[in-house]
Every structure is written in structure tokens, then in C-alpha cells.
Amino acid sequence: MKVLFTGIQPTGDIHLGNYFGAIANWVRLQHEYTSYISVVDLHAVTIPYEPSEMPGRVIDLATTLYACGIDMEKTILFVQSEVPGHADLTWMFNAITPLGELERMTQFKDKRDQFRASVNVGLLDYPVLQAADILIYKGEVVPVGEDQVQHVEFTREVARHFNSRYGPTFPECQALLTKSPRVLGLDGDSKMSKSKGNTIGVLETPEKIWAKVSPAKTDPARVRRTDPGTPEKCTIWSYHLLVTQEPELTEIHNGCTTAGIGCIDCKKRFQANLMKVLDPIRERYGELAGSGRKMVEDRLEANAVKCRAVAGETIREAKGKMGLKKVWKIES
Ligand code: SF4
Structure with missing residues (x-):
């Protein structure tokens, strides 16, 4: 089966927009692909947040995803910050990513306007981390809505840059554009979104x-x-x-x-x-939040071990191609 990757930020309660726009689709797709779903907490720290709330948000999101039908046996649901390779690969990709490409990203421009007082490097580098998220598992398919196609195209660019500079390593992933609806908020004026306060929580x-x-x-x-x-x-x-x-x-x-x-x-x-x-x-x-809590925690732990193994392999391969290896192991 092809490898599918997707991520979701632990930024608060899941609403109908998340469910009908994405999660219900992932539940269906998990039968067709080897699916990695990441709770992307490293992405979530690029905007203002309360550190003491983060662990609760992460476990809550994972629990909600399982409650929505993500299959513990089929899908590798894991917490991004538990797999250090994501940050390692981001740095390697940073070294081959032209600054101009990042500055052109629509999402960066939106976030820059929204958080004008505190525009950090993480906001700019967000798509590179996203590319690392996908490519570290050699992801081939990324289910997205129209507004995320630009990021998948960027990931393809990163893979192309890397492959042409260091040799074939990463697949050029495909955006899986699904018929998932854009769910309107209760105000009827815009997309359902936590920041607009127009949601119905799942x-x-x-x-x-x-x-x-x-x-x-x-x-x-x-x-x-x-x-x-x-x-x-x-x-x-x-x-x-x-x-x-x-x-x-x-x-x-x-x-x-x-x-x-x-x-x-x-x-x-x-x-x-x-x-x-x-x-x-x-x-x-x-x-799951009551008697099943330990089962959720154990599963996240086991999946993190699994992901670290896969990610470690990719990191070793990428470092080797970049000449980042021990001198006594250089082959003649
Ligand atoms: S206008 Fe009233 S009756 Fe018509 S679809 Fe809306 S809620 Fe239903």
C-alpha cells in the first residue's frame, strides 16, 4: 500500500469543519493506504500558546481522533515532537530551500499579518517542517483541501531539490484532493474555525x-x-x-x-x-478518556517507537547522501 501522511494541530476542540472536512476522510482512507497521522505539536508552538495546556491538548486530540474512527491497529497516530528526526530533516531541507519560496507562501503571509507583533522564524519555516513530516516517512499521498495544495507542491519542490543535489532519495508526493466539503461557520459568513468562534464541537x-x-x-x-x-x-x-x-x-x-x-x-x-x-x-x-486512557497513551508510545525507527532510517540515508557521516565509514 502507498504511504499516506497527514497532520493536525492540537489547537483546541475538534469541530464539524475538522470532522467533515478532513477526519471522516482519513477514516475512510486508512483502509486504502499505510496511514501516518501526526499530532503536529511542533507546528502548534509557532503561534502564541499556553505551555501548561499543551500536554492535555495533545492527548485530547489523539483521543478524539480515535473516537472519530481512526483505527488503532491500522493507522500510525503519533505525536510529532516524540520523533526528533522531523526537526533534523527540517534543518537539512533548510539548507537547500530558497528563502524566496518560503516568503511567497500564502499561509505565511496570512500568519504574518495575523501575528504581526511576533512573527517568528518558525512561521516562515513551517512548510519546510511540513515537507520533513511527509518525506521522513517517504509519504506518497497527502490528503488536502484546496488551500493546502500549495504546501504539497512545495514539498514536491523540496524533494526535487534534494534529489537533484544529492541523488534520488525522496518520492514526489501527490496531493489527494478529496470531495470533502468546506464547512461554513454558524455565522454563515466564513469557514468554520476556532479563531472565528463560529464552531459546533464534535x-x-x-x-x-x-x-x-x-x-x-x-x-x-x-x-x-x-x-x-x-x-x-x-x-x-x-x-x-x-x-x-x-x-x-x-x-x-x-x-x-x-x-x-x-x-x-x-x-x-x-x-x-x-x-x-x-x-x-x-x-x-x-x-477512551476514562478507562481507555492508558490504552491511548500506550498506543501513542508504541507508535512513536515505530516512527522513530522509520524516521531514523531516512535520516541515516539523507545524512549519508549529504556527506554527514563518520569518516571511518566512507566507502572507497
Ligand atoms: S431557510 Fe429555514 S427551512 Fe430553509 S433550509 Fe434554512 S433553516 Fe431550513
Whole structure:
């Protein structure tokens, strides 16, 4: 099977955007690829954070991923900072990466504007670490959304630079563009994101979710219950597309356009269908965070050992090609 790599930052609770936009896809892909999923804590320290919260966030994220369906037996889920080779390889790649290529990255420009008071080198170097994350496992496939394609292309460039300078070593990975939806935030204006405060958390209780969903904006044309609406102009409809099946979906579409259904009823039906997805995740999370906690920790530990072995091999190979080896081992 081909090697797939992906990473996720431990920056807070997982929301529907993370779940439907990425994680549900990884759950499916783990049956088709040898999958490495990294909790990328080294990336997370490039933006302001509270050190005392980091260990809790890491274990919480790993637990949530398992609760969402990441298979402990199939997928190698690990914590990035537990594998020192990622930072080693980043340095080797730094030595062959033109500065201009990093300065052009869209994500760097966004972050530079967002954290103007504290733009650190890590923000600039982020794509190089990302390239090391992928290539240290000789990753061939990287599942991404449109906004991350530039980073995969950058990783391909890094592999090309290295291979042409030191000889064939790294594969040129492919972006696996999936049909994963871009999930809108509850404000209806932008992508669901922690920084925008417009999220529905995967582990939130039904009561908390309803408190967020019930006042959410719908199609502004539906002022009165008798006013027909256009589902395509409504955030709740975009959520139905994630969780509601046919024939109910068509029924709701028709109900909206004919004013046969009111917005509150429509939201209740969305919530009911959403909870069919989230209830089992929340239950599983409860088990894993309680009596299953040791099992999660042991698995992360075992996976880190596995990753260090694979990464160590790649580092040895890359160092050898770069002439970074003990003089008494130079072959004639
Ligand atoms: S009926 Fe549903 S889809 Fe139509 S505007 Fe109301 S909430 Fe949105």
C-alpha cells in the first residue's frame, strides 16, 4: 500500500469543519493506504500558546481522533515532537530551500499579518517542517483541501531539490484532493474555525449544540413562517447536506421552497441527524478518556517507537547522501 501522511494541530476542540472536512476522510482512507497521522505539536508552538495546556491538548486530540474512527491497529497516530528526526530533516531541507519560496507562501503571509507583533522564524519555516513530516516517512499521498495544495507542491519542490543535489532519495508526493466539503461557520459568513468562534464541537452536548443552532441565521427571505426560502442561501441547508440522507433531504428542500416547513423544524431535523453521527463519537470519547486512557497513551508510545525507527532510517540515508557521516565509514 502507498504511504499516506497527514497532520493536525492540537489547537483546541475538534469541530464539524475538522470532522467533515478532513477526519471522516482519513477514516475512510486508512483502509486504502499505510496511514501516518501526526499530532503536529511542533507546528502548534509557532503561534502564541499556553505551555501548561499543551500536554492535555495533545492527548485530547489523539483521543478524539480515535473516537472519530481512526483505527488503532491500522493507522500510525503519533505525536510529532516524540520523533526528533522531523526537526533534523527540517534543518537539512533548510539548507537547500530558497528563502524566496518560503516568503511567497500564502499561509505565511496570512500568519504574518495575523501575528504581526511576533512573527517568528518558525512561521516562515513551517512548510519546510511540513515537507520533513511527509518525506521522513517517504509519504506518497497527502490528503488536502484546496488551500493546502500549495504546501504539497512545495514539498514536491523540496524533494526535487534534494534529489537533484544529492541523488534520488525522496518520492514526489501527490496531493489527494478529496470531495470533502468546506464547512461554513454558524455565522454563515466564513469557514468554520476556532479563531472565528463560529464552531459546533464534535464533543459538545446536544443541549449546547441546540443553543448554538437554534439562533443561527437562515435565508433572510424567510421573515415569516409563510415566506418561502432558498435552501442554497442558508447555512443550515449546507449542514443538512452533511448529515441528512435522501429522501428526507429532498423533502426538506421542497419544504423550504414552498414554506411547508419552518426554520425551527428544519433545524430540529438537522440536529437530530447530526446527533446520529456525534452521539457514538461522544460515547466512545468518554470511554477512551476514562478507562481507555492508558490504552491511548500506550498506543501513542508504541507508535512513536515505530516512527522513530522509520524516521531514523531516512535520516541515516539523507545524512549519508549529504556527506554527514563518520569518516571511518566512507566507502572507497
Ligand atoms: S427551512 Fe431550513 S433550509 Fe430553509 S431557510 Fe429555514 S433553516 Fe434554512
